[in-house]
Amino acid sequence: MSTENTNVKTSVTRTAISPTRAENFPEWYQEVVKAADMAENSPVRGCMVIKPYGYAVWENIQKALDAGIKNEDVQNAYFPLLIPLSFISREAEHVEGFAKECAVVTHHRLEKGPEGTLVPAKDAELDEPLIIRPTSETIIGDSMSKWVKSYRDLPLKLNQWCNVMRWEMRTRLFLRSAEFLWQEGHNAFENAEQADKDARRMLEVYNDLYANHMAIPGFMGEKTADERFPGADRSYTIELMMQDGKALQACTSHNLGQNFAHSCNIKFQGRDGVEHFCHTTSWGLSTRSIGGLIMTHADDDGLVMPPRLAPYQVVILPITKGEDTSAVMNFADKLAAQLKAIGVRVQIDRSDARAPDKMWAAIKRGVPIRVEIGDREVAEGKLTHTRRDLGRESKTTCSADEFIGTVQGILDAIHTTMYDRAYTKTRARIYNATTLDQLKSFFTEGDLGFVRAPVDLLDNADYQIFKKDNALSSRCLPFEDDGRMVLVGKSY
Template sequence: MLMLTKKSHNYSKWYNEIIIKSGLAEFSGIRGFMIIKPYGYSIWEIMKNKLDKMLKDTGHKNVYFPLLIPKSIFSKEKEHIGIFSEGCAIVTHSRLKKNKNEELTIDPDSKLEEELVIRPTSESIIWKTYKRWIQSYRDLPILLNQWGNAMRWEMRTRLFLRTNEFLWQEGHTAHSTEKEAIKEVIKILNIYTEFSEKFLAIPVLKGIKPYMDKFYGSEKTYCIEALMQDGRALQIGTSHFLGQNFSKSFDVKFTDIDGIKKYVWSTSWGISTRLIGGLIMSHSDDKGLILPPRISPIQVIIIPIINKNIDIINGVSKKIINILEKEKIRVKYDNREIYTPGWKFHQYEMKGIPIRISIGKNEIKNEKIEIFRRDTYEKIYIYLDNIKNIIPKLLDEIQNNIYQKALNRTKKLMIKSDHYNDFKKKIKYSGGFIFAHWDGTKKTGKKIQEETEATIRCIPLSFEKEKGKCIYSGKNSCQRVVFSKSY
């Protein structure tokens, strides 16, 4: 049996073991790069399809831009390049050749006229293109979304949470007014919030990043933050108000209805495969994954207790599959004889399948089946005729239960602190979202981080302004911010 390290003993090891043993991903052999296996990728595909529909329903269209960006284009927005240049991968030559020892080396004659940046993000190449596309107010708004990959060299990597290459979704929109662009930023923030809570069962806190942590090249960065089971925060998604920074860098103007030339207003926003890491850390336990039904690749697994009545069991199972598939429930029947029922029970618990149905001779005799819930470990017995009514409702109940459990944990770890010594104790022993006053300076934020490892996750949108004193400097503060240790 594939036993896990207990998360209370070694959270980091527990996290990595779940990924490997549940078949989500594995290390590639190249530092910082991972192989997303079929089971992990199927989770990403479901996430992608759900969010893609939400974006299309609000008027966004999918597009694809090149992976490689000429360095001269990438360098246009100075603040933007300032941060991403440190983690960029560069293509300098176009081919290899064999040397005298039959070893592959770079062909010096293939040096490119201009070096190409492997995209860490796509603002630069998109705004170079928007200059051709945008001439008049009639060309606006442009609401585009791209599904693809990106590369950012990382000092410390971790499966799903921080890898050199990752899959993601990045939106890029162009608008005629500041008001319309800000409205778009908030709309996307709300879409991400609904997606996280409704499908991933991860409750989030909406806020604005402090000025020193905003996306480089933006005016404001909005974000949603979630708490993991160890009390650390994870940034789930971001939505950036870019103002006119990129339109000015790339000289993108439009003629408004009055014939006046104006710079375009813009936004960008995105989520990535780090959400799978968030799923693991939000819900899973010492026996493996716990997946919310709405994003689980398999919602119901049927396992036969093999005996001489296997043909009858196969027939009953086929009937159940037909019923559930008509209800658009993702169901699998595992009748492989090379594995025991006990091995299968353990394996599908590790994979986090929400419902397990067991069928043996007793179930056939009594015309009842055994239902096992992965989230609570409860077993119930239902008549075969009730499957159509009970299973869909049970899946909704499991989804709601997983979300409520995460919400209750988050609420317990939303703590106010007014004194630095108290703050340090809470960060060290309980973790969570610590709501405390900050004097608004980068220096104070850095000092607190150096002494406690806690960073300002966001300035919450849901809290009213409240005057107070900074927990570190004692200087005046007009609002509490959210501190936490993070991933």
Template sequence: MTNQLTKRSQDYSKWYNEIVIKSGLAEFSGIRGFMIIKPYGYSLWEIMKEKLDQMLKKSGHENVYFPLLIPKSIFSKEKKHTKILSEGCAVVTHYKLIKNKKKEFIIDKESRLEEELVIRPTSESIIWKTYKNWIQSYRDLPILLNQWGNVLRWEMRTRLFLRTNEFLWQEGHTAHSTQEEAIEEAEKILNIYTNFSEKILGIPVLQGIKPHTDKFYGSEKTYCIEAIMQDGKSLQIGTSHFLGQNFSKAFDVQFTNKNGKKEYVWSTSWGVSTRLIGGLIMTHSDDKGLILPPKVAPIQIVIIPIYQNKEKFDIIDDMVKKIVKIFEKEKIRVKYDNIKTLTPGWKFHEYEMKGVPIRINIGEDEVENKKVEVFRRDTREKMYLSWIDLKSSIIELLDNIQKNIYKKALDRTQKFLIKSDSYQDFKKIINNHGGFVLAHWDGTKNTVKKIQEETEATIRCIPFAFEREKGKCIYSGKPSFQRVIFSKSY
């Protein structure tokens, strides 16, 4: 396999898969739809997880863990929820394997379970079954819980990180005494996700609400954040659902209010997943490999010694170790790559592919002149920094790289945000340019279906950032009271 990546302009999908594999984030497992997240990719996920977890805990949420397997009778309680999720469920029917005469393992038919168990595609059902035991009075509310784990949903078409049968995620599940409090919670989470995406991942997003034709089954409202990728397609970054009283009624979860009357509990659920890693790749990376925002990069700085003999190496090694201590004291994630069996040129390419924000090269000249050669991954610029000012210069540079990566993505997003009032114009934009197309919609499922059949574009959200305005549906010509965001999507 060549070290060169396929160019984005040539084959965007192939470019994406090559980056995932060549940068060491993940690889195919040999089981369709399942991937292996490699150490570098898992380190990235751990950092993302840690930062989002801190934000959720700061807002009053606690972590919890519920079972992976859900009895089918419990899973089936909320009918609208079950209807859609059941189409992609994996179900455990037996609990034992035995050997046949050919010494092959087969299912022991005698070990059939009394009740089949669904491998969780999401946890609303098992959690609300539990909440029935936990909630009796208004004093028991609110409950603000979050779970980190994995889920399983069968997918027809799979792509590393973006759409896999099994994926890692967090799912929040909250219970409230009033409708207003639950809606406020769902909106608060949407803002947390937005801040995380923009300030930590450097991914600009549009906030909005899903149309009634595309909301989460079992919810009253689905809030979402959408991001535009470099190829002009949209990626749903996260969702937050106001569930109303649908699950509390399905599981008969009631509480006694302050007036002594029984009421059904109000609720929310919300989540983001390892899909974020796919979004990170497609938002920032280039034809040379990954570009990672410093705030989540597993390695923020790599230091590479350049020498010709052992005597020179010892001098360089002493200087590098002093620099490493300075960075580690500042809690900067630094790697000193002094492996002697690999050439500097190989290392340059490797860390560029991995998207390490800053590479520092130190050779004989650098030691003598008390300076270092610095390469920044986002712009591919080289500069020299003095040994004296190195700590402050590097901290400032990391901050500048984070800001530059976000600004570049924000500028692209704004260029991809286009208004359209003509269906012919709309089709040209979607097919030739891509992006977020702001257009009027008559509110019917039939119109959405026709537009998708003809252009592959769907409604991504009804955006909050734009005021409602009257107009005519771009497809049917019928009255419309607002523009929605259309886009092709992942």
């Protein structure tokens, strides 16, 4: 990957990212993604290329979440990419929700056309078109219908890590793209209670990922009827508030009741000897979570990586002058080896960039701790380290041994600081409204954030009109309010 030698002129430009969050949040976001080398648009409309630094974050998310999923006795498996039209048509609401904007495979061969270019071969048209999975309830439901015979086969808990595709007109890196990566879990149970408990349980697993790995505080709650997954009885969600006050749906977990069991014919012989339909759930988390991570933590100098997911937790910046760099490089190599030995992910910037450029590259990528080593440090047996989350001036000088002894604690402190900061920022922008007028005046005054209002607001026709006119949505009924309140916000 090319490391650009961007000279950040601190005298002219005060921040590494331009525009700043305050100036233009959407453009700031694109610039942060670019400056951190996370992803870029591809030549295929609506599809993105996830670059190595961005993909490394996804791998760390996968690792943490996969462990949490397996801890719930869910088994990973893999189901076909392509879904027959007849399958997707089975569940009426599901069709409305998903089957419309999707990639349709109609041919299985190409041939040379009249102008010498390749065209779909006429004699290779499929009898039944196939669609690229927008989600896999129907194709996994088909397998479940074969695998489940008796209550002894239940619960059946399956998950797959895969790509899905939903044709999108307006796309944004990570946040909304035609193709994205995700995991989708599909569980089947004997009764309604087990299914609802499971849908809520899987939301807890997601919340653990967000809170304890991504340092992101979210609002767990239930979706309102108009925001439910097509075909679900109940949808649970974690809603995040971004730094511009807008809402991002972080993941969802659905209690599908017996809807898909009916349409996919998932039946079992119960303990009573009688045949019953299963109660199923589905739950998913995608690469969109990386967009949430960026818009929660990044600042006007670029990304700020939560330490537990950071591809590199520590970057060592050798500051070499003159010809003989061996003393500094040896010091750096030794330190890196010692950090690796205690489980710290570390990188040495071996580029021949100038010292300030190395520093800015690390800042823009949001590496949690930067360690500078120059001739003076080597001579004194010391190093200087800087926390990304505390800004540019948070330098500490100590011995290498002292750093190695405290680095895990520093990483934990960064995690906690980042979580607490996001929590405080988010909570400060929750506005309690008891009337529709209060809600209206909040959103018409132009600030953004979430309004928390009594849940009977949902029955108010005026609210529904105001919501639509102002591109607002009911985000969720937060668990913390026991379903008595609704959070309203503007969404991504």
